[in-house]
Amino acid sequence: MKKTIALLAATAMLIGLAACGTTSATTGNDDGSTTTQQQEKPKPADLTGTWKQTNSKSDDSWMEATISGDSIEINWVGQDTKSLYWKGSYEAPSEAGDWKWTSKGDTETMKTALMTSQDDTKDFAYSADKQELTYEASMLGTTMTIRMSKQ
Template sequence: MKQLKSLGVMACAVALCATFTACGTSGSQTSTSQEMQSTSQESSAPVEKPADLDGKWTQTNANGDDMRMDAEITGDTITVNWVQPDSTSLYWVGTYEAPTAAGDWSWTSKGDTEKMSSALLASGDDTKEFHYTAANEEISFEATAMGTTVTVRMQRQQ
């Protein structure tokens, strides 16, 4: 009889150990499963990158077909030209700072005054503020000619 009691106590102890072990394993499996699910959700979210503005841009708000502005961004330089049907004239050449974060971006371009000094239609400014609007994929800046200042808006050429 004592042996049966001892066997019964041992069986209960083994059952309790198995139950606690199973609960502990289940909890860590659930926790690990949740961590994996959380990690996979984080990695599937798209990572926004800074815009690449290198390339050719053309004015979208020109008053007519007779004259517009075109720009080209290459490396660390931006060049803006007046474009007419039969001629192209330099307006601006200066530094370009590429975006370092996603979204809107602005930079102050330092003009190459030596190159612009010999161009009749070039800006007389030492610096010029350029703005990139991510929502419209648009570059804008102010241009002054013959006493009139306009905001030039440009989009990438297709």
């Protein structure tokens, strides 16, 4: 009778834990008993903040992105300069893992800057494994994949 009550109580606890948005795993112990472990559901990455180019070929020139709210802004950064390259929409991840979005450019802001992209949209990708943001940048007929890490 005690084993039946214990089994029912354990089952009720598992159902309660599943309702809380967690998963549980039961593992066997050396003594023949079982242990229930909780695992939290993975959360989407928070990409807000400042990102810096990791594959620049120069120590004093790189690209820097700032993600805030629903926008992303990318600048060319030099020793004493900062020039706008992209300003557009940002779509935050809604699930854990890799993430991709297409940013729509703020053409009104970008049309007055000399070093901006000529594209109407720009594709961005986030790799959860590498914790890396990537996109393509073109200048003077050359296209390069820009790789960035969060600062």
